[in-house]
Amino acid sequence: MTMINIFEVNETNKMIDQENLDVRTITMGISLMDCMDSDLTEVNRKVYEKITKKARHLVATGEEIETEYGIPIVNKRISVTPIALVGSAACKTSEDYVTLARTLDRAAKEVGVNFIGGYSALVSKGMTPAEELLIRSIPQALACTERVCSSVNVGSTKTGINMDAVKLMGEMILETAKATKEKDSLGCAKLVVFCNAPDDNPFMAGAFHGVTEADTIINVGVSGPGVVKTALEKVRGADFETLCETIKKTAFKVTRVGQLVAQEASKRLEVPFGIIDLSLAPTPAIGDSVADILREIGVEYAGAPGTTAALALLNDQVKKGGVMASSAVGGLSGAFIPVSEDQGMIDSVNAGALTLEKLEAMTCVCSVGLDMIAIPGDTPASTISGIIADEAAIGMVNQKTTAVRVIPVIGKDVGEIVEFGGLLGYAPIMPVNRFSCENFVNRGGRIPAPIHSFKN
Template sequence: MINIFEVNETNKMIEQENLDVRTITMGISLLDCIDSDLAVLNEKIYKKITTCAKDLVSTGEAISGEYGIPIVNKRISVTPIALIGGAACKTKEDFVTIAETLDKAAKVVGVNFIGGYSALVSKGMTPAERLLIESIPQAMAKTERVCSSVNVGSTRTGINMDAVKLMGEIVLETAKATKDQDSLGCAKLVVFCNAPDDNPFMAGAFHGVTEADTIINVGVSGPGVVKTALEQVRGKDFETLCEMIKRTAFKVTRVGQLVAQEASRRLGVKFGIVDLSLAPTPAIGDSVAEILEEIGLEHAGAPGTTAALALLNDQVKKGGVMASTAVGGLSGAFIPVSEDQGMIDAVNAGALTLEKLEAMTCVCSVGLDMIAIPGDTKASTIAGIIADESAIGMVNQKTTAVRLIPVIGKGVGEVVEFGGLLGYAPIMPVNQFSCDAFVQRGGRIPAPIHSFKN
């Protein structure tokens, strides 16, 4: 039974500590839309999305109103479009028409973002997958709500360095294609290693082929709640600290489980997973970096940061898995620079560098996320960074990702403003030494020895 103390405690977390359900994401399979006629394919895609998701936004708003729980975003993920468009798309422009269809459907049903303009190429690329990847800059420039992802590696298959090299070029082309918006298109494009099939968070959400026809996945977030809880145990030992994080993560995840089950019931769609990631926002007091400072660091990036983040991530997972029947997605702590005021402050103070962020990605939820870099950064340098992150994911059997934003026309020390949940970011310096010869080798970095577990 829920008692009045728990009700009041949850209300306080919502009203004062920025607790929210970050997203309800409906996953929709488009496998039954496949057609060799491009016009028919687009018609089928539009019809299926607008039919399946017609009540998603209104249901989310109704649950939010009845329970008093903020549900910030309503989103859709679809089957990777490289698979869906392969039979019909003969040019990059053909794939772009599908992106425009997704954008149109997203606007009609009222969701914030639609993810799945994606290709999974960890071992090799089909002609259709290469075409989709080459179409990404144009697709991101012509749409508002479409998000794109490319999986270039996995623990099982190794790293597709041909795809890594190509993605270095595509990220830069996307930046140039959207330079009138401070290269905003790159904020909707993420490069993965070990991408999960059930992630509700953008820009990396897609509906995996192992999933049901439609599914509801929920992402919760509560950095402010965790930070406030830790204020009660200042100066205590690590065992006490861990217990507090674990208990708090349990409470936060219970809110997500409630919303997920209720949305599933009302929409008549199967419940998938709750992603219990601590995802920050630019709002004051809603920062993962501030949790690290509360643990005992002067700034994120100080010595001890990676250990503190590892502790946080582990305890969040230990608390969350007990609160939900199915935890999945990414589940951990996000460290996006532009979306976290504490991270921005750490960069401005000189405490946080790209290299330290890379070290932190060994133990965090995702990877190098929402980091603005100079617009004149070479494509090969971006590819080298993608390769480094992919190697971390491949060897450690975890998801890693890169969402870099080369801001065309701007350099180190300048600031770029994205607005909304995407926040703003100081442009960070990038190592200027060349990796051209490394990236140009091509081929595939083999899977590590521990991948052979059959």
């Protein structure tokens, strides 16, 4: 990377001090393929030893870079090979898989990371018995661990949507909510269902280390909604060309910070650099909101007419600006629109401007999907499956990543508030369409891939 000049340094310092610029995460991806064994005790031993050996300096290195460059690095995390694969030879029951979840949690605590992702299964076309065992173990695994994150990929543009897996995931989300009801169903905040899941995503809860990746890599996720909003305040009322140029230039600057951190972390840890994920990821902090950017673009609240167009513009310009600032952009990259983690989104829900249906429309043009949305605890599993199927269809047809992370909060209903704390924030319980899709979900089988998937 070319040397950053003093003007850029001063500008970056201002973005950090006043506009909530941060590197959201350094995520070390670790392959556990060489930990496979027919003996469960051996698998657990190998998994623990490899993670603690490879990631032992991850947190300290992140803190060193923070101190030397003055760049906040909020999270240090680990992603691993989907555990459904790692445990496939040794795990004969769901409880066997839960032992691996406990091992991941223990390893994460030992090295000091806040989350470890990869308690995952990739079942977009079908499920092996081992993958089904892992999926059925998710409620118990998330109830007995603190730092483990789980994800399941149920569809892709190339394969279609595995509706058997979609049905099962609706049930498992509800079971996870019940298993963690004493914590306001917090387990569901660490569980995401994907279509077209990327192999190199550094963000939780969906991160896993894809089998196409190197043995160990460093992926970095940058974030600066506050920086973009501040930049747009200076061009208030200007035309769309000016607006787009401003977002693009700002995304370039934000991504340069991530590239610097990624290169430093890679060099110091002697681990190859993977990708920069340049997603605008909000936090509950005031001034760190994607919804506030949309308001600055010109809609009264996120959810008002024009919101989807504004989000499409924002997402595209972030990618155009960021891709020039890094040698490798990947992961999800764009703009996250979680409800609980974004004060502006919460305000929009409370104002009556934002519904689940409008959020679904917005996911057609943003990075991920329905993210961190609290729904009534009595929502049927089939309805949750229907929501997953709708979101997966958007991803499948549009050749993009979509996801669902909904939290049916047991014992709470529309209008009540649920507090998750920390980075996960708080959320109003949103209403869900009460008409049934049970007959649709119960058909079983697979929705075929769309015609444009055939590109061989």
